Amino acid sequence: xxxxxxxxxxxxxxxxxxxxxxxxxxxxxxxxxxxxxxxxxxxxxxxxxxxxxxxxxxxxxxxxxxxxxxxxxxxxxxxxxxxxxxxxxxxxxxxxxxxxxxxxxxxxxxxxxxxxxxxxxxxxxxxxxxxxxxxxxxxxxxxxxxxxxxxxxxxxxxxxxxxxxxxxxxxxxxxxxxxxxxxxxxxxxxxxxxxxxxxxxxxxxxxxxxxxxxxxxxxxxxxxxxxxxxxxxxxxxxxxxxxxxxxxxxxxxxxxxxxxxxxxxxxxxxxxxxxxxxxxxxxxxxxxxxxxxxxxxxxxxxxxxxxxxxxxxxxxxxxxxxxxxxxxxxxxxxxxxxxxxxxxxxxxxxxxxxxxxxxxxxxxxxxxxxxxxxxxxxxxxxxxxxxxxxxxxxxxxxxxxxxxxxxxxxxxxxxxxxxxxxxxxxxxxxxxxxxxxxxxxxxxxxxxxxxxxxxxxxxxxxxxxxxxxxxxxxxxxxxxxxxxxxxxxxxx
Numbered sequence: 088x089x090x091x092x093x094x095x096x097x098x099x100x101x102x103x104x105x106x107x108x109x110x111x112x113x114x115x116x117x118x119x120x121x122x123x124x125x126x127x128x129x130x131x132x133x134x135x136x137x138x139x140x141x142x143x144x145x146x147x148x149x150x151x152x153x154x155x156x157x158x159x160x161x162x163x164x165x166x167x168x169x170x171x172x173x174x175x176x177x178x179x180x181x182x183x184x185x186x187x188x189x190x191x192x193x194x195x196x197x198x199x200x201x202x203x204x205x206x207x208x209x210x211x212x213x214x215x216x217x218x219x220x221x222x223x224x225x226x227x228x229x230x231x232x233x234x235x236x237x238x239x240x241x242x243x244x245x246x247x248x249x250x251x252x253x254x255x256x257x258x259x260x261x262x263x264x265x266x267x268x269x270x271x272x273x274x275x276x277x278x279x280x281x282x283x284x285x286x287x288x289x290x291x292x293x294x295x296x297x298x299x300x301x302x303x304x305x306x307x308x309x310x311x312x313x314x315x316x317x318x319x320x321x322x323x324x325x326x327x328x329x330x331x332x333x334x335x336x337x338x339x340x341x342x343x344x345x346x347x348x349x350x351x352x353x354x355x356x357x358x359x360x361x362x363x364x365x366x367x368x369x370x371x372x373x374x375x376x377x378x379x380x381x382x383x384x385x386x387x388x389x390x391x392x393x394x395x396x397x398x399x400x401x402x403x404x405x406x407x408x409x410x411x412x413x414x415x416x417x418x419x420x421x422x423x424x425x426x427x428x429x430x431x432x433x434x435x436x437x438x439x440x441x442x443x444x445x446x447x448x449x450x451x452x453x454x455x456x457x458x459x460x461x462x463x464x465x466x467x468x469x470x471x472x473x474x475x476x477x478x479x480x481x482x483x484x485x486x487x488x489x490x491x492x493x494x495x496x497x498x499x500x501x502x503x504x505x506x507x508x509x510x511x512x513x514x515x516x517x518x519x520x521x522x523x524x525x526x527x528x529x530x531x532x533x534x535x536x537x538x539x540x541x542x543x544x545x546x547x548x549x550x551x552x553x554x555x556x557x558x559x560x561x562x563x564x565x566x567x568x569x570x571x572x573x574x575x576x577x578x579x
Contacts, residue, residue, distance in 0.1 A: 125231045129459035130167045132226060136452045137170030143449065143456050145199040146186065148439070149176035152201075154410060155475035159468075160460055170452060179437075183209070183521065190215035190446055197444040198453035202252055204243035204440050205514040208566050211246040212518060217443040219250045222454045231463055234482050236508035242575045243440055243513070252440030253461040257470075257480035259507035260329060260433040263383065263397055264288050264390040266424040274305060288390070288426040292330065295390075295429050296363055302389045303366035313366045315388035318535065319375040320528040323360075325436035325514070326392070327527060330356050332512055332577055333430025339551075341571060344564045346551035348527075349544035357540035372535040384417040392428050394436065395478040395504055402494040410474040421495060425503035427510070432578045435511040438480075479504050513575040518558045518566055526550040 147153045153176045161172035175197065177185050183206050189197050190213060202210060210216045223229050232240065232253065239254035268274065269286055278286040282297055289295040299313035306313070317323070331338075336352035339345065364371055368382055376393070383391045384401050391397070403420040405411045427433055441457035443450050459465055467487055470479050479485055485505040491498050517523060530547045534540060555563050570576055 124462065124464060125226070125228050126459050126462035126464045128226050128228075129455040129462065133164075133168040133170055133452060133455040133459075136449070136455070137168045140169060140171060141449065141452060142171040142173050143198045143453050144173040144175060144196065145201070145453075145456070146175050146177055146182065146197050147201050148182065149178050151410060151474055151476050152439075155469055155472060155477060159472060159475070160465065164456060164459065170456070172456070179203075186210065186215060186444075187213060190444070193446050195444075195446045195448040198447040198449055199457050200442045200444050201255075201439045202442050203437055203514075204252065204254065205437075205516040205520050207243075207246050207251055207440070207442075208516055208570075209518055209520065210442075211251055215445055216251045217445045217447070217450055217454075219252075219443065219454065222451065222458075223250055226455065226458060228458050228462075234463065236480055236482055236485075236505065238435065238508050238511045238513075238575045239438070239480050242573045243435075243438065247569075252442040253457060254438065254480055255441045255461055255466070255477070256437075256439040257478040257484070257504060257508060258394055258436050258438040259478070259504060259511050260325070260392050260428055260436060261395060261398060261503055261507065262288055262390060262392050262426045262428045263401060264424050264426065265386075265419065265422055267422045268302065268306070268311070268389045269424070274302070277301075277305070288424065289429050290431070292334070292359060292429045296359070299363060299366045299390070306389065310387060312368050312382075312388050314363070314390045315367050315371060315374065315379050315382045316363075316391060317374045317376055317379040317393065318360070318364075318372045318531075320531040322375060323531040324524050324527050325434050327356060327531065328515060329428065329432070329434035329436075329512055330359075330430070333428075333432050337571075337577065338515060339567055341564070341568050344555050344560050344567065346548040346555070348551065349541070349548040353544045354540050357534055357544065361534065361540070381415045384415050384419060386418045395500075396476055398423065398425060398500045399473075399493075402496065402500075404494050405473045408473050423496065425496075425500050427503065427506055430578070432510050432512050433507045435507075435513055435575065437514065480508070510578075511575055512578070513570070513573060516566075516570050518563055519554060522554045523551055526554075 145156060147156055153174055156172055156174045161174065165171050186200060235254050236257065239257065243254040244250055244252060275286045278301055281301065286298065289298050302313035331353060334352045334356060336350055337347055340347055368387060379391060379393065380397060380400060382388050383397065399405055400414055401417050401419055401423045403417045405414065441461055443453045443457065447453050463481065463483055466481055467483060469475065469477050470484050471490055479501065484490065485501045490501060515523065526547045530543045533543050
């Protein structure tokens with residue numbers, strides 16, 4: 088998972104000693120490696136390059152994510168190749184800026200990078216990322232790249248037909264719901280009598296409204312609300328992008344590049360959000376990732392939507408991890424079901440791709456490290472780490488026999504993540520994407536302050552049009568239309 092920044096800031100200082108991890112046999116993990124595997128190829132090629140104790144510097148999101156290269160993959164790579172890994176931790180909100188600053192300074196301080204796929208057009212246009220096709224072919228990695236789940240592989244790897252990053256984090260929104268509540272015979276009977284359809288995970292937002300209100304009416308006295316959601320603007324940005332498109336909205340007119348976020352669909356989404364808060368816990372407008380997580384795992388809401396770690400937290404898989412001792416103990420293990428959010432096209436919110444900095448003085452060594460990290464064998468181990476928040480992104484991850492055994496419902500969890508990987512929606516990706524997102528974030532804050540939904544969206548559209556004019560209409564139009572043509576841009 089990627090943008091759970093408040094969670095990771097809480098954990099940024101957390102460090103703990105893991106039991107020593109032997110590299111022996113690690114390349115023969117769940118990916119079924121052979122001597123010719125991409126992971127082994129990277130190791131063999133890196134050994135002579137790493138002679139003398141070379142250090143690869145990689146930028147990683149601060150907090151829990153960084154425990155992967157610091158405690159697991161970094162030490163393993165050094166043992167296998169002799170090449171040290173230096174991790175530069177940067178908060179997610181600062182990563183784009185830090186990468187651009189280093190590129191403009193030209194110091195070569197960074198070798199490998201974690202980049203949010205939505206940033207790639209900006210970074211490529213600036214020249215900050217190294218094209219990887221030649222190295223992919225040299226080290227025979229193209230076949231393994233084909234096994235990355237389709238939406239990530241086809242939409243988060245290339246810019247203008249060239250490879251600039253390896254999709255490495257299967258961030259996708261999932262609906263989590265209480266199986267025991269939805270299976271309650273009395274509730275099912277009462278719901279069917281009132282609404283004339285079965286009580287089940289909602290497939291439309293109209294159903295979400297009806298089910299959420301019904302469950303709050305029946306369960307509030309027992310301390311459970313029909314739903315909860317993170318509403319804080321930074322997270323709401325992604326929820327809006329998802330719902331707006333599932334309801335039929337488009338961000339721009341592809342011919343004129345005029346913003347169309349203020350269409351009737353946009354107003355419907357904003358007004359729907361505000362109406363739904365009536366059956367959610369008091370103060371939900373301020374809920375971020377952690378507040379919403381606590382509400383759900385304590386049994387205080389019947390359904391919610393979030394990134395994949397919620398499923399692992401709710402199942403109690405991480406209960407004994409010292410790095411996560413701040414996570415509320417789950418009271419609902421074994422009672423959680425998984426489904427795609429209403430509309431069936433979940434947001435692939437944030438995520439990370441592994442790239443090589445164009446200013447690196449040791450590009451080939453950096454490339455070999457990220458090929459190894461991203462490979463079938465090593466990634467199958469990394470996505471099972473109970474503390475690092477890397478989510479499944481390869482086809483093999485969803486059927487990994489070891490992962491399927493981690494908790495009783497892991498099979499259904501992985502199947503839902505796989506379904507999302509096939510129908511998921513990409514984050515909006517433009518030149519200066521963050522300026523568009525910031526206008527939307529500010530608008531969401533205004534919504535919770537009680538302002539008129541249409542007026543807010545009209546103002547957002549004006550700000551978007553201003554940014555487009557500054558970037559250049561034709562220039563932005565080309566980037567937008569290339570993005571809109573991707574399979575994950577809009578529901579088919």
